Amino acid sequence: MKQIDLISISGEFATRRDCKSLPELTKQIVSVLEHDDTIVIQREKIKILSLSFVDELLRPLIKKYSFSTISSKVHFQPELEEVYLEHLRKL
Amino acid sequence: MEIEDIFNSVIAGAPLIYQLDKADEATLFEKFHKIHQKDTELFLVLTELLINAIEHGNNSNISIFLEKMEDYFYFVIKDDGPGIHQTIPNNKNLLDLKGKSPAVILRLVCEEGITGTGTEGRGMGLYWTSKICSSRGGDLLIATDQGMLRQRRDLFWQKNLEHKINGSVVCLTIRC
Numbered sequence: 423m424k425q426i427d428l429i430s431i432s433g434e435f436a437t438r439r440d441c442k443s444l445p446e447l448t449k450q451i452v453s454v455l456e457h458d459d460t461i462v463i464q465r466e467k468i469k470i471l472s473l474s475f476v477d478e479l480l481r482p483l484i485k486k487y488s489f490s491t492i493s494s495k496v497h498f499q500p501e502l503e504e505v506y507l508e509h510l511r512k513l
Numbered sequence: 514m515e516i517e518d519i520f521n522s523v524i525a526g527a528p529l530i531y532q533l534d535k536a537d538e539a540t541l542f543e544k545f546h547k548i549h550q551k552d553t554e555l556f557l558v559l560t561e562l563l564i565n566a567i568e569h570g571n572n573s574n575i576s577i578f579l580e581k582m583e584d585y586f587y588f589v590i591k592d593d594g595p596g597i598h599q600t601i602p603n604n605k606n607l608l609d610l611k612g613k614s615p616a617v618i619l620r621l622v623c624e625e626g627i628t629g630t631g632t633e634g635r636g637m638g639l640y641w642t643s644k645i646c647s648s649r650g651g652d653l654l655i656a657t658d659q660g661m662l663r664q665r666r667d668l669f670w671q672k673n674l675e676h677k678i679n680g681s682v683v684c685l686t687i688r689c
Binding site for chain 2: 434435437438439440469470472473474477503505506509
């Protein structure tokens with residue numbers, strides 16, 4: 423299981439779709455998925471994790487791997503609240 | 514207090530009590546958590562409105578008013594970037610906008626995925642705001658220089674602009 427501290431990638435505000443580090447984060451998640459492993463994204467110190475940021479990160483991955491694969495292999499800690507999941511389920 | 518009173522005060526030149534503050538994510542975080550710390554859904558919706566303004570406002574000045582008074586939570590966000598009515602025709606997927614009133618177009622952008630870019634996944638800010646207004650019995654005003662729409666719970670109606678505005682203004686009231 424791989425662990426990533428999101429604050430080291432996005433700073434305290436993981437909000438914008440054009441965040442420069444998003445491609446790097448995507449790359450790490452893809453690498454984990456390709457090895458049939460799981461990843462935990464630590465977001466405890468993050469002040470804002472926006473729906474847009476989560477959408478930009480996970481939308482292409484859900485399209486490629488399916489919602490069930492992403493939800494079983496990509497975990498946030500603390501877990502994403504229902505409002506995020508409601509959005510992701512619809513993708 | 515009626516949402517239109519706050520809207521008109523803000524647009525007319527804002528008495529001190531309704532003063533808007535220049536805003537970014539840090540301002541929103543600090544202000545919100547001072548008054549309404551645990552409402553994740555509402556906080557995420559307001560964040561989307563702020564991001565919308567940042568992303569679509571072409572570096573415009575963005576300001577917010579955020580306050581809890583009695584049992585109500587009041588939020589105003591204003592930017593002086595290109596308004597919704599200027600950007601929405603750029604969405605090539607929306608072919609039938611011709612002849613539609615400004616209020617009808619504002620109603621349209623409250624639907625999921627309707628944006629000025631047509632890019633998949635965008636357009637979450639006003640959609641989520643309208644949704645939370647509907648599901649939690651809120652009151653919402655959306656205005657640009659061309660028109661204004663009001664939503665109370667899940668009812669929508671057109672309003673006349675009493676003051677000229679630049680850019681876009683969104684006001685939201687929700688019972689705490």
